[in-house]
Amino acid sequence: MGLIVQKFGGTSVGSVEKIQNAANRVIQEKQNGHNVVVVVSAMGKTTDQLVSMAETINSHPSKREMDMLLTTGEQVTISLLSMALKAKGFDAVSYTGWQAGIETEPIHGNARITDIDTTRIQDQLGCGNIVVVAGFQGASIDGEITTLGRGGSDTTAVALAAALNADKCDIYTDVTGVFTTDPRFIKGARKLAGISYDEMLELANLGAGVLHPRAVEFAKNYHVPLEVRSSLEHENGTIIEEETTLEQNLVVRGIAFEDQVTRVTVCGLPNELTTLSTIFTTLAANGINVDIIIQSSTSQEKTSISFSVKTGDLDETVKVLEQFKNNLNYEKIETEKELSKVSIVGSGMISNPGVAAEMFEVLANEGIQVKMVSTSEIKVSTVIEHEKMVRAVEVLHEAFQLSKQEAVV
Amino acid sequence: MGLIVQKFGGTSVGSVEKIQNAANRVIQEKQNGHNVVVVVSAMGKTTDQLVSMAETINSHPSKREMDMLLTTGEQVTISLLSMALKAKGFDAVSYTGWQAGIETEPIHGNARITDIDTTRIQDQLGCGNIVVVAGFQGASIDGEITTLGRGGSDTTAVALAAALNADKCDIYTDVTGVFTTDPRFIKGARKLAGISYDEMLELANLGAGVLHPRAVEFAKNYHVPLEVRSSLEHENGTIIEEETTLEQNLVVRGIAFEDQVTRVTVCGLPNELTTLSTIFTTLAANGINVDIIIQSSTSQEKTSISFSVKTGDLDETVKVLEQFKNNLNYEKIETEKELSKVSIVGSGMISNPGVAAEMFEVLANEGIQVKMVSTSEIKVSTVIEHEKMVRAVEVLHEAFQLSKQEAVV
Numbered sequence: 001m002g003l004i005v006q007k008f009g010g011t012s013v014g015s016v017e018k019i020q021n022a023a024n025r026v027i028q029e030k031q032n033g034h035n036v037v038v039v040v041s042a043m044g045k046t047t048d049q050l051v052s053m054a055e056t057i058n059s060h061p062s063k064r065e066m067d068m069l070l071t072t073g074e075q076v077t078i079s080l081l082s083m084a085l086k087a088k089g090f091d092a093v094s095y096t097g098w099q100a101g102i103e104t105e106p107i108h109g110n111a112r113i114t115d116i117d118t119t120r121i122q123d124q125l126g127c128g129n130i131v132v133v134a135g136f137q138g139a140s141i142d143g144e145i146t147t148l149g150r151g152g153s154d155t156t157a158v159a160l161a162a163a164l165n166a167d168k169c170d171i172y173t174d175v176t177g178v179f180t181t182d183p184r185f186i187k188g189a190r191k192l193a194g195i196s197y198d199e200m201l202e203l204a205n206l207g208a209g210v211l212h213p214r215a216v217e218f219a220k221n222y223h224v225p226l227e228v229r230s231s232l233e234h235e236n237g238t239i240i241e242e243e244t245t246l247e248q249n250l251v252v253r254g255i256a257f258e259d260q261v262t263r264v265t266v267c268g269l270p271n272e273l274t275t276l277s278t279i280f281t282t283l284a285a286n287g288i289n290v291d292i293i294i295q296s297s298t299s300q301e302k303t304s305i306s307f308s309v310k311t312g313d314l315d316e317t318v319k320v321l322e323q324f325k326n327n328l329n330y331e332k333i334e335t336e337k338e339l340s341k342v343s344i345v346g347s348g349m350i351s352n353p354g355v356a357a358e359m360f361e362v363l364a365n366e367g368i369q370v371k372m373v374s375t376s377e378i379k380v381s382t383v384i385e386h387e388k389m390v391r392a393v394e395v396l397h398e399a400f401q402l403s404k405q406e407a408v409v
Numbered sequence: 410m411g412l413i414v415q416k417f418g419g420t421s422v423g424s425v426e427k428i429q430n431a432a433n434r435v436i437q438e439k440q441n442g443h444n445v446v447v448v449v450s451a452m453g454k455t456t457d458q459l460v461s462m463a464e465t466i467n468s469h470p471s472k473r474e475m476d477m478l479l480t481t482g483e484q485v486t487i488s489l490l491s492m493a494l495k496a497k498g499f500d501a502v503s504y505t506g507w508q509a510g511i512e513t514e515p516i517h518g519n520a521r522i523t524d525i526d527t528t529r530i531q532d533q534l535g536c537g538n539i540v541v542v543a544g545f546q547g548a549s550i551d552g553e554i555t556t557l558g559r560g561g562s563d564t565t566a567v568a569l570a571a572a573l574n575a576d577k578c579d580i581y582t583d584v585t586g587v588f589t590t591d592p593r594f595i596k597g598a599r600k601l602a603g604i605s606y607d608e609m610l611e612l613a614n615l616g617a618g619v620l621h622p623r624a625v626e627f628a629k630n631y632h633v634p635l636e637v638r639s640s641l642e643h644e645n646g647t648i649i650e651e652e653t654t655l656e657q658n659l660v661v662r663g664i665a666f667e668d669q670v671t672r673v674t675v676c677g678l679p680n681e682l683t684t685l686s687t688i689f690t691t692l693a694a695n696g697i698n699v700d701i702i703i704q705s706s707t708s709q710e711k712t713s714i715s716f717s718v719k720t721g722d723l724d725e726t727v728k729v730l731e732q733f734k735n736n737l738n739y740e741k742i743e744t745e746k747e748l749s750k751v752s753i754v755g756s757g758m759i760s761n762p763g764v765a766a767e768m769f770e771v772l773a774n775e776g777i778q779v780k781m782v783s784t785s786e787i788k789v790s791t792v793i794e795h796e797k798m799v800r801a802v803e804v805l806h807e808a809f810q811l812s813k814q815e816a817v818v
Binding site: 016019020050053054056057058059061062064065066068069071072075076078079080082083084086087093094096099120143145 | 425428429459462463465466467468470471473474475477478480481484485487488489491492493495496502503505508529552554
């Protein structure tokens with residue numbers, strides 16, 4: 001008999017029927033003899049509806065009041081799921097974030113969990129109850145209701161699993177696991193049986209939406225074994241753990257990609273030691289999130305710096321650069337839109353130095369020009385023309401033999 | 410500069426527009442130089458929608474989980490109203506019941522307030538903030554979320570006004586005040602400028618829906634001056650206080666009425682000392698709510714007992730009586746449906762002994778037969794045929810000169 005934390009996302013509890021279905025998945029583990037703590041998100045589109053109602057009242061609602069508003073979403077789900085479990089003959093008790101002992105920083109909209117007092121949950125588990133906890137939310141030490149930001153319910157589940165020393169944390173979602181790449185775009189995409197925390201972290205940061213990076217980081221830090229699996233289909237999902245023993249021979253584990261990337265080049269900057277820090281400190285201070293950065297010196301006196309931003313941030317980026325033109329002392333700005341980022345991720349790269357070169361060769365053979373590159377120990381990201389994004393993923397998926405691995409059941 | 414507690418019911422915050430309107434009413438008092446605490450209900454039909462969703466999942470949802478579910482309704486309203494106030498340039502902060510320090514019995518569905526810790530609210534008022542509190546809800550000392558039952562938001566408002574020693578508690582609703590009788594049925598119905606707590610308590614208990622009896626009782630016990638007024642129209646409402654100085658000459662202050670009344674007569678009971686207690690203990694133990702009771706002895710050995718119940722409870726009443734026929738030892742049950750209760754209420758009755766007689770005479774002159782009577786110091790209730798209900802109210806309204814008082818502005 002162990003302790004399992006299950007998390008059901010918004011689409012997995014999006015209707016009364018789906019709540020019934022989630023209840024069945026909970027009961028299944030209970031009947032297997034496990035204690036179960038369930039973490040749930042708000043039902044389907046509830047959050048979007050609440051946000052749009054707020055925006056009709058106040059175009060810039062305060063983060064505190066947004067937290068107050070949005071946390072009602074999960075509170076509805078916990079009560080309904082508990083009712084469903086009771087209707088099926090199982091004792092259950094629901095807790096909001098603050099009731100479950102989830103203490104956060106006193107920050108609204110994007111607080112980090114600072115402590116979890118599990119007394120109440122453990123008491124209820126001791127009585128044989130299934131405990132249903134509202135994800136995404138907590139309270140500061142002075143009793144302010146807070147939220148954990150995007151992907152917050154994943155974080156709640158993993159944090160609870162860590163605090164309760166759970167045997168496992170199952171993330172139920174609308175896909176059957178983590179794929180080598182997005183199966184909506186690439187036919188050969190294949191579900192992975194396992195992946196390491198580090199690989200998952202890279203994939204999550206590179207736009208694979210299945211898990212939030214903060215939750216993966218939490219799981220890695222506290223050694224919580226995760227499984228991403230389908231709430232509707234009864235098949236094994238993808239196990240995320242320290243160093244996956246499955247498919248050890250894989251050099252590349254997955255391919256992530258995202259569009260809406262723009263390259264900004266600031267030309268004719270003074271070639272000084274402080275140039276880089278000045279430009280990116282200025283951008284950061286104005287809330288611009290920069291991704292890949294490349295510096296190329298054109299002469300001893302002058303240098304150019306290129307960086308990529310989300311296309312949605314382009315106007316603001318240009319505005320900030322123009323505002324600080326005198327400080328930054330550049331000659332001109334060039335921008336290139338309609339770009340995409342394609343990244344390969346895999347722990348095996350550490351011991352295989354030729355992987356980046358192989359990636360560039362595969363792309364070159366397809367006539368795809370690499371405009372920017374960024375690497376880490378376990379990933380290589382390239383920025384290419386958007387219209388060649390899907391083709392690039394296809395050829396890389398093929399070249400690194402991702403679809404040829406034996407099927408996972 | 411004083412402190413005003415304002416309460417807006419579900420219909421007064423039923424849409425984004427109405428929330429804006431409520432915000433304007435709050436701001437008006439703030440601009441008059443007062444500190445303001447606002448108590449709100451769930452938006453319009455929210456509670457009904459949540460209840461029906463719960464019932465599709467569990468036909469007998471636990472009261473604890475219903476409290477968890479329903480308290481989200483007011484939480485949505487407090488955040489939206491705070492956003493509206495901020496959009497209009499006023500500092501506001503929202504609190505759920507537990508955050509506002511409202512401690513209740515550890516009972517779900519119908520808890521009573523046991524204590525209010527006003528520290529947080531007073532701190533915020535001290536900072537110049539408008540404080541917006543979720544009505545209807547609180548928390549037990551062990552952190553369980555509870556609700557106060559029907560009319561709970563009125564109770565929250567009055568209890569907060571008492572705890573904060575507020576100068577006034579304004580109940581904003583969809584009518585302009587307390588009327589001499591229901592203006593939807595009686596053309597001559599007139600808004601009262603004032604009414605005493607005791608009179609309001611009788612009217613509330615007799616079916617006048619404008620205020621919940623528990624809230625009136627609370628206001629009476631803590632001497633909180635109430636005003637019932639319209640959230641849409643800018644006119645004075647009705648003041649409810651200890652002994653109203655206005656219209657002192659009124660013997661009858663108002664007329665309440667309700668339909669769906671049935672008379673049940675249990676015939677041929679043994680004429681013993683314990684008969685009355687046996688029959689009503691049995692009914693109470695089975696959850697039957699009895700209103701007026703009349704005993705008439707037909708002989709030294711036998712007696713009959715009549716009582717009124719809500720027509721909706723009739724089947725259950727008969728079932729219980731038949732189930733315990735051997736214990737109760739009666740001969741037969743007779744029932745009469747299609748009845749209504751009409752009551753006159755007024756503090757002036759205490760010093761005017763002929764009021765009940767005058768009521769009976771007025772009804773007799775109209776050919777209306779009184780089937781049951783019940784009196785208190787300040788009210789007389791009669792049960793009559795339903796089809797004569799409105800006519801009875803009309804002639805009583807006329808006879809006691811309720812429409813002839815000078816108009817209240």
